[in-house]
Amino acid sequence: MPLGDLVQYVVTGLLVGGVYALMSIGLALIFGVMKVVNFAQGDFMMLGMYLTYFLAVGYGVDPLLGALLTIPPFFVLGLLVHRTLLVRVTGGGNPQRLMDAQLILTLGLSLIITNATTMILTPMPRGIQTAYATQAFAVGPILMNQARSYAFLMALVLAGLVYVFLTRTDVGKALRAAADEPEAAGYQGIDVRAMHGLAFGVGIALVAAAGGLLATYHPIEPTVAVNFIVLMFVAVVLGGLGSIPGAFAGGLVIGLVQSLTLLVLPFQLQNAGVFIAFLLVLYLRPQGLFGQRLRAV
Amino acid sequence: MNAAGTDRGRGVRALAIALAVLLAAPTLLAPALAHAEDLKITLVAPLSGRWARQGQLKKMGAEMAIAEVEAQGGIKALGGGKIVLREADAGDSVEKAVSAAQRALSREKISAGIGSWLSSFTLGVTEVAERLQVPWFTLSYADSITERGFKYTFQSSPVSSLQADQALDLILDLAKRNNQQLKKAALVGDNTAAIVFFFKPLREKLLKAKGIDIVVDEVWTPPLADATAIVQKLRSSQPDIVFYGATNFPDSVQVLQKVKEFGLKTPFMGVGAWLVTPEYVKTVGKELLDNVMSVTAAHPLKGQEDLVKRFTQRTGEPFMTQDPLMSYAHVWIIKEAAELAKSTDPKAIRDAVARLDLRSGPAASTLIPGYIKYDDRGRRVGATPIIVQWQGGEPFTVVPAELATRKPVWHGGK
Numbered sequence: 162m163p164l165g166d167l168v169q170y171v172v173t174g175l176l177v178g179g180v181y182a183l184m185s186i187g188l189a190l191i192f193g194v195m196k197v198v199n200f201a202q203g204d205f206m207m208l209g210m211y212l213t214y215f216l217a218v219g220y221g222v223d224p225l226l227g228a229l230l231t232i233p234p235f236f237v238l239g240l241l242v243h244r245t246l247l248v249r250v251t252g253g254g255n256p257q258r259l260m261d262a263q264l265i266l267t268l269g270l271s272l273i274i275t276n277a278t279t280m281i282l283t284p285m286p287r288g289i290q291t292a293y294a295t296q297a298f299a300v301g302p303i304l305m306n307q308a309r310s311y312a313f314l315m316a317l318v319l320a321g322l323v324y325v326f327l328t329r330t331d332v333g334k335a336l337r338a339a340a341d342e343p344e345a346a347g348y349q350g351i352d353v354r355a356m357h358g359l360a361f362g363v364g365i366a367l368v369a370a371a372g373g374l375l376a377t378y379h380p381i382e383p384t385v386a387v388n389f390i391v392l393m394f395v396a397v398v399l400g401g402l403g404s405i406p407g408a409f410a411g412g413l414v415i416g417l418v419q420s421l422t423l424l425v426l427p428f429q430l431q432n433a434g435v436f437i438a439f440l441l442v443l444y445l446r447p448q449g450l451f452g453q454r455l456r457a458v
Numbered sequence: 459m460n461a462a463g464t465d466r467g468r469g470v471r472a473l474a475i476a477l478a479v480l481l482a483a484p485t486l487l488a489p490a491l492a493h494a495e496d497l498k499i500t501l502v503a504p505l506s507g508r509w510a511r512q513g514q515l516k517k518m519g520a521e522m523a524i525a526e527v528e529a530q531g532g533i534k535a536l537g538g539g540k541i542v543l544r545e546a547d548a549g550d551s552v553e554k555a556v557s558a559a560q561r562a563l564s565r566e567k568i569s570a571g572i573g574s575w576l577s578s579f580t581l582g583v584t585e586v587a588e589r590l591q592v593p594w595f596t597l598s599y600a601d602s603i604t605e606r607g608f609k610y611t612f613q614s615s616p617v618s619s620l621q622a623d624q625a626l627d628l629i630l631d632l633a634k635r636n637n638q639q640l641k642k643a644a645l646v647g648d649n650t651a652a653i654v655f656f657f658k659p660l661r662e663k664l665l666k667a668k669g670i671d672i673v674v675d676e677v678w679t680p681p682l683a684d685a686t687a688i689v690q691k692l693r694s695s696q697p698d699i700v701f702y703g704a705t706n707f708p709d710s711v712q713v714l715q716k717v718k719e720f721g722l723k724t725p726f727m728g729v730g731a732w733l734v735t736p737e738y739v740k741t742v743g744k745e746l747l748d749n750v751m752s753v754t755a756a757h758p759l760k761g762q763e764d765l766v767k768r769f770t771q772r773t774g775e776p777f778m779t780q781d782p783l784m785s786y787a788h789v790w791i792i793k794e795a796a797e798l799a800k801s802t803d804p805k806a807i808r809d810a811v812a813r814l815d816l817r818s819g820p821a822a823s824t825l826i827p828g829y830i831k832y833d834d835r836g837r838r839v840g841a842t843p844i845i846v847q848w849q850g851g852e853p854f855t856v857v858p859a860e861l862a863t864r865k866p867v868w869h870g871g872k
């Protein structure tokens with residue numbers, strides 16, 4: 162294979178992986194802080210895609226800007242969902258029973274969102290026609306799709322902002338403290354419940370923004386989440402459960418593996434490559450790429 | 459016997475007759491006063507999941523036919539009975555489709571079924587219908603649907619292998635008329651049953667017989683993560699024609715967007731009505747679509763303008779395609795079969811369909827060749843593929859020429 166083709170595969174993989182990475186950060190944040198596996202994450206992404214679509218079609222808002230505009234309303238939506246539903250299945254109590262309740266709740270939420278959207282907006286696929294979805298930046302023989310390039314850059318910026326927020330601000334530090342040691346954080350005067358709400362709000366806002374970026378080149382339909390939710394979970398586990406940089410790297414790795422798999426395997430086995438890589442990582446490094454090994458005492 | 463006794467006797471007789479008439483009246487008047495018997499049919503189609511749009515379109519066609527049957531006085535042989543539609547969601551997997559059919563057919567008496575769009579679903583659903591002995595009508599293309607010796611399956615579309623054969627002849631003829639010679643072909647599509655059966659004869663014999671090399675042969679399992687690698691292969695191998703089968707809308711949009719991005723000018727010949735739905739125009743734009751043709755089992759023909767107008771006015775859809783057309787025809791076929799069978803019994807309707815030879819009426823006039831008859835395998839006699847081409851943001855029938863609404867245009871050339 163010519164070197165140019167190989168570079169093209171790598172570039173394509175990274176660009177695809179950029180949006181996977183942003184999607185996965187939200188999920189990792191929610192799991193990292195609340196220990197909640199949110200099956201409805203993909204559905205909030207789908208809603209983010211629809212909001213971006215309606216902003217673009219109804220008000221002529223460029224979807225790249227629309228993706229950013231989804232952040233405030235989805236942050237509020239996340240807070241509300243936490244306050245009304247998730248707060249009942251998090252916090253104290255039997256951890257096993259809580260986990261069961263969380264799984265049922267988020268799975269139920271996912272089914273309700275998907276089906277309500279199908280009923281209200283019909284299953285008809287919609288798409289935002291943007292010039293950059295069908296144009297590419299040419300770097301020598303390498304073509305970089307413009308929509309994916311913009312989406313990648315914005316994903317990078319948003320992920321960077323989340324990282325700065327978590328490591329450089331007091332609220333971010335409180336959030337991490339609530340994640341690492343909720344009891345001790347409580348003793349320090351940190352409102353753990355509020356931190357959970359914050360994590361859920363930010364997590365939902367991020368995945369909605371990722372949906373907005375995805376909508377610049379991907380059609381929107383009520384069931385679009387199923388194409389991505391498994392990849393999000395793989396990215397989060399691959400990166401080390403709950404690790405934000407890990408989830409970002411996990412998303413990029415999935416994009417790369419999907420693309421590079423095609424060098425050795427037929428198209429039908431594209432996602433098989435992802436899962437083989439996933440199993441290999443779990444076998445060789447069970448704590449994930451960025452996770453910390455737990456020591457038994 | 460005195461006069462008074464005679465009078466009393468007459469009175470008693472009159473009373474007895476009146477009583478007898480009153481008692482007999484319900485029986486005598488029964489046929490006239492009885493409620494007409496409704497005919498329940500089911501539509502098992504994807505109403506959720508990635509193929510939900512196709513199910514929605516099928517439903518629109520079926521509902522329109524049901525309304526028209528009712529407006530014409532219902533099924534006369536059943537005393538003006540109406541057709542009642544029970545829809546069931548086939549979802550996005552064979553398992554869900556089979557279970558939906560199972561539920562729909564076992565919950566109440568269903569006289570006939572329609573579905574389930576995707577050949578893979580239909581293969582599963584028709585097994586249920588066969589077991590429960592309910593006649594089943596499908597527009598699915600896969601050859602294997604009617605290769606299993608089933609008695610209750612009626613396939614109204616030309617099968618995939620036939621479509622491949624005829625599509626190739628057409629495209630060769632079209633290229634020749636445009637002074638193009640086809641030497642290299644690409645097969646690009648997913649691994650759903652109809653596409654597999656369309657590609658198989660092309661791959662194994664048809665293209666070779668015409669001296670055409672296959673330069674790209676890429677098949678994927680939906681959904682497609684990214685189309686770059688596929689279109690990159692097309693760009694580097696420069697085929698003269700791409701046979702295209704991406705039944706999942708997002709996959710297809712990704713491929714078409716990439717084709718534009720990479721500046722590929724190769725003509726695309728799709729297989730199936732998924733490629734001619736209105737949402738394509740909104741998502742990828744009409745300019746890009748003008749490069750695209752598709753082989754389908756049905757599409758509005760010359761002379762069907764009134765039918766299309768009724769459909770667009772009723773539904774708000776910009777145009778009519780195979781999916782509503784076929785379910786429209788299927789409802790009318792079931793109606794005619796019920797007239798012939800004079801019964802709602804599914805077995806009687808199945809037997810009526812087997813001997814049906816409709817030469818006129820809405821069912822016959824909707825589908826080429828203008829009559830409805832099924833052979834012993836359940837395949838519609840004379841079913842012929844139609845070639846549809848996007849022109850100016852709308853798909854038009856371009857082949858067969860005598861029923862075409864536009865002339866085909868060759869967009870190829872390098």
